[in-house]
Amino acid sequence: MKTYKMPKNVFPDFIELIKTKGKLFGPVKQKSKYSFEEIKNLQELDFDYQRTIMGVKKFLTPPKYKTLTFDKEGTKDIIDEPETNIVIGVHPCDIHAVKILDRLFLGNIKDPYYASKRENLIIIGHSCLPDDKCLCQSTGTDMVEDGFDLFLTELADNYLVWVGSDKGLSLTIAAGELLTEEISDEDIQEYVRWQQKRSSMFKTVMPSFKYMADIITLNYDSEAWEQFGEKCLSCGTCSLVCPTCNCFNVDDKILMNAEGGFRERMLDSCTLPYYSMVAGDHDFRPDRTTRLKLYYTHKLKEYIGRWGQPGCVGCGRCVTYCPVDINVITVSEALFGEVCETKEVCE
Amino acid sequence: MWKRDEKKPVVGIFGFSGCAGDQLAILHMEDSTVDFFTSADIKFFHMAQSHQEVPEVDVAVIEGSINTERQLKELKEIREMAGVVVALGTCACYGGIQYLGDDEETFKERMKYVYGKSGETPEFLDLVGQPKPAQPISDFIDVDIMIPGCPVSEENFVPIYTKLISGLLPQKYPMPVCVECKYEGNDCFLLHGKFCLGPVTAAGCNATCPSLDISCVGCFGTYEGANYPSMIDKLKEIGLSEEDAIRKLKMFGGNKVEQALKGD
Numbered sequence: 001m002k003t004y005k006m007p008k009n010v011f012p013d014f015i016e017l018i019k020t021k022g023k024l025f026g027p028v029k030q031k032s033k034y035s036f037e038e039i040k041n042l043q044e045l046d047f048d049y050q051r052t053i054m055g056v057k058k059f060l061t062p063p064k065y066k067t068l069t070f071d072k073e074g075t076k077d078i079i080d081e082p083e084t085n086i087v088i089g090v091h092p093c094d095i096h097a098v099k100i101l102d103r104l105f106l107g108n109i110k111d112p113y114y115a116s117k118r119e120n121l122i123i124i125g126h127s128c129l130p131d132d133k134c135l136c137q138s139t140g141t142d143m144v145e146d147g148f149d150l151f152l153t154e155l156a157d158n159y160l161v162w163v164g165s166d167k168g169l170s171l172t173i174a175a176g177e178l179l180t181e182e183i184s185d186e187d188i189q190e191y192v193r194w195q196q197k198r199s200s201m202f203k204t205v206m207p208s209f210k211y212m213a214d215i216i217t218l219n220y221d222s223e224a225w226e227q228f229g230e231k232c233l234s235c236g237t238c239s240l241v242c243p244t245c246n247c248f249n250v251d252d253k254i255l256m257n258a259e260g261g262f263r264e265r266m267l268d269s270c271t272l273p274y275y276s277m278v279a280g281d282h283d284f285r286p287d288r289t290t291r292l293k294l295y296y297t298h299k300l301k302e303y304i305g306r307w308g309q310p311g312c313v314g315c316g317r318c319v320t321y322c323p324v325d326i327n328v329i330t331v332s333e334a335l336f337g338e339v340c341e342t343k344e345v346c347e
Numbered sequence: 348m349w350k351r352d353e354k355k356p357v358v359g360i361f362g363f364s365g366c367a368g369d370q371l372a373i374l375h376m377e378d379s380t381v382d383f384f385t386s387a388d389i390k391f392f393h394m395a396q397s398h399q400e401v402p403e404v405d406v407a408v409i410e411g412s413i414n415t416e417r418q419l420k421e422l423k424e425i426r427e428m429a430g431v432v433v434a435l436g437t438c439a440c441y442g443g444i445q446y447l448g449d450d451e452e453t454f455k456e457r458m459k460y461v462y463g464k465s466g467e468t469p470e471f472l473d474l475v476g477q478p479k480p481a482q483p484i485s486d487f488i489d490v491d492i493m494i495p496g497c498p499v500s501e502e503n504f505v506p507i508y509t510k511l512i513s514g515l516l517p518q519k520y521p522m523p524v525c526v527e528c529k530y531e532g533n534d535c536f537l538l539h540g541k542f543c544l545g546p547v548t549a550a551g552c553n554a555t556c557p558s559l560d561i562s563c564v565g566c567f568g569t570y571e572g573a574n575y576p577s578m579i580d581k582l583k584e585i586g587l588s589e590e591d592a593i594r595k596l597k598m599f600g601g602n603k604v605e606q607a608l609k610g611d
Contacts, residue, residue: 033534053532063530233546234572235525251518254509256379258386272522273572288574323537323581
């Protein structure tokens with residue numbers, strides 16, 4: 001992997017260059033929240049953010065989009081995403097989330113809609129400093145080696161630019177003199193100091209997260225599920241903001257003229273009623289408790305069995321956005337806390 | 348390939364007690380209004396046409412709640428002659444704002460308060476039938492499909508309605524406003540200590556109010572998966588009294604909130 005250095009004073013030129021390659025999106029502050037929005041001018045870009053409400057999945061598996069139209073003549077797929085989207089300022093956790101989505105949608109059975117959106121997406125990562133809701137150190141997703149096209153690590157006066165793909169390499173070639181390969185010993189020292197500082201900043205460290213899958217299995221009938229089920233609002237927020245949750249629903253919609261229509265795909269949530277309903281109106285998970293248990297066992301246990309890694313990237317979105325404090329931290333702590341005999345063992 | 352029947356289905360749009368806003372919403376779907384009148388055979392629609400004819404209808408779309416004996420009689424007649432009955436709007440689905448959950452005694456008291464101390468109903472009421480407490484149409488007849496809204500939105504109404512007139516079954520998939528609110532990428536009011544009824548309110552509005560930075564007041568009525576006890580706890584946490592919280596939930600939630608709070 002090639003690495004370059006870019007002085008901060010040429011960053012505006014770099015952005016101008018990137019904007020010629022596609023539609024640029026980046027973190028923008030909107031009142032109390034951050035969101036990946038189209039960047040018209042550089043001032044809107046705000047890298048000093050913790051997390052956007054929706055992750056990069058909003059580009060890859062958008063909340064609601066048409067996949068097909070139909071009329072008297074037949075059907076027509078809507079697959080092509082002609083435009084290149086570039087999203088800048090993506091944190092390591094969100095890049096890990098894209099890697100998880102890639103495995104699911106581009107595995108043995110390729111999802112053509114996702115594939116075309118993914119092919120046309122350029123990801124430029126950006127370094128970050130954690131807050132008390134980030135648990136990526138515990139999920140092992142605080143560092144990222146691949147899954148991006150470029151990654152910018154912000155130092156005092158420079159960016160270190162890591163190249164992660166051919167597309168990224170093309171961008172660096174186009175950037176020409178804005179980048180330099182000359183990285184001095186001082187730069188390396190600064191980088192190491194920055195990494196050490198970052199590591200020491202994590203307030204939420206959960207050593208038990210490493211074997212949470214086992215805890216879930218061993219404590220499968222935990223009473224904690226009932227307690228969370230009583231509180232859960234079944235609002236779906238946790239899974240909609242989760243950067244790796246990708247379940248979708250499909251509905252055919254007929255136009256008012258009743259002569260044609262379209263097929264729509266929309267993000268779904270396993271915490272909603274009827275999510276597990278099958279033909280014959282049998283519902284496997286009619287209550288909140290079992291739906292919530294499905295959500296967390298899938299995310300923290302089943303993913304590990306299938307991919308060797310949890311479905312949680314520690315971004316802290318559920319921690320931030322659940323209105324009733326049901327999230328990976330509180331659920332893990334409750335399940336783990338129950339099986340600890342003494343407080344000393346738990347710590 | 349999918350093709351609908353050659354014969355256009357017969358449709359009737361009926362209105363009872365309400366602001367008629369849902370019927371108006373149909374006429375307001377400007378791009379599709381012409382298609383609405385050509386895709387089906389509209390035999391009954393007081394707001395839109397002068398000639399009404401109702402031997403029988405394939406689809407009866409009913410707006411408003413029931414609050415006179417005469418309306419009740421008419422409602423039952425519509426059920427008799429209709430293939431599919433659709434409750435349109437929050438009033439028809441859950442009783443709407445006018446649903447107060449009165450029993451006979453409190454209703455009498457209310458009539459006295461409004462029409463004078465004797466409590467006798469004025470003669471002109473014979474024209475519309477003797478009044479009774481407002482109730483959703485599902486309290487009296489079988490309702491096949493509910494499309495709540497105050498008023499209903501085009502995105503919510505059209506896909507369900509067009510499936511019905513095409514002889515297909517609409518998808519039943521209840522979700523709360525929060526889902527659409529997150530589709531829009533909005534922050535959550537409740538997290539900032541502000542009032543919002545999104546988690547207990549049926550979706551279908553595309554989270555219009557929260558997207559304009561206005562809290563959800565629940566006008567689409569109750570969400571089937573609503574967890575009222577937890578919602579009340581949350582509202583208390585942000586500073587509402589239990590009484591206020593229940594009052595706000597009941598504003599549009601109608602009979603469903605009442606049943607839920609009773610533990611039905």
